[in-house]
Amino acid sequence: MAVDDLPLGTAALRCIRHARVPDVVAAVDIVLAGERVAAVVPQGDAPGPRELGGAALDVGGRAVLPAFVEPHVHLDKAYLLDRLEAAGLPASTLAEAIASTARLKATFTRADLRERAERALQALIRHGCTAARAHVEIAPPVGLLGVEVHLELAAAYADTIDLQLVAFPQDGIQRLPGVGELLEEALRLGCHVVGGCPYVDPDPAAHIDQVFALAERWGRPVDFHLDFSDDPREAWIDHVCARTRALGMHGRVAVGHLTSLAAMPPAEAAPRIAALAEAGVAVIALPATDLYLNGRGADRCPPRGVTRLRELRAAGITVALGNNNLQNAFTPVGNGNLLQMAWLAGLVGHFGTAAEQALLLEMVTTAPARILGLGRWGPTAGARADLVALECTDPLLAVREVPPVAAVVRAGRLLPPPPTRLAPLRWESAPGQPSPLA
């Protein structure tokens, strides 16, 4: 059965035929059982249509990868760029981006927040993402409105994407009254992860301790925006690693940005990388934002800001890449395509060989899946069948060319194409002139 013949949206699949998957030279068939991958066999070895007992999708030799997993995104403050400019608010540094966005929060309504967050979620889905961790702003101006909207979206899109929510105190815990209580309430309502942002509070060490205390009380993972600076003195890696070890949270703590690690001399960075590896702390780089907001003080050769991806991965640390923000004060561009982040990180981090480009693919698929606790991930027996077929044949072309998505399978079902936001093209001509669009 070809792609065009399938009843989209309802299609439970028993097999994906004629696929090219990472690390396997020859084409394969991927046999599915329910929502899981049962086996990956040489092309032609899967049961034929009669024995299969269900639908198959022939992807015609296309690359089939693990579905993309977004480890770090802000749906609730996406698409604020025009509003920011209309209000004349500055956004050329991290501090200005945070302050200006905080002022815009006073304009958030439920409908507005839902419309922007849903648009961002659809952007991820359109680019083959079937799971995402979203940081939800917890602050007095919006209270728990963001949590409520994200929970609505998580339910509405439950068949399409796993949405894991982080209770995120972007504007601090110490400076604003009631944020600690709001974080607790957010966890009670359904946020899964405790977020943190130590660099916005007067006492960053105490902020980190407050976040870990909350995580310990609720038995939840932790995900920090840890440091976001070109100044190595603003790193809080040692403190986070010590708390992670003390609480036995190996594998349940992630840190985002970590740009100060890139600013350290190698002799200072090496023991921090070893400590992260020993504590089992994952690292999430946000290359678009890190490039955009770092290096602002330099008058020549500005630093790139993106953390030490190569050394972190070589130390055995789980390293992932995220979109972070879409078209706002923190990142003025973005379409939700994680392959663009892999492409960008490859240029910034000097990943040029096939083996290095395979690592970039890992950073947007299996590595973030590990951070979100999704279990085995990709075209491998026993994994949940969340797979994406791309308009290319060699899986490595995914990073080199950033090709379009051809099809997305989630939990063994072929997803319908996401709705387009624009009207379909219409051909107008004199009678009898056939439309090339048909």
Ligand SMILES: [Zn+2]
């Ligand atoms: Zn972020």
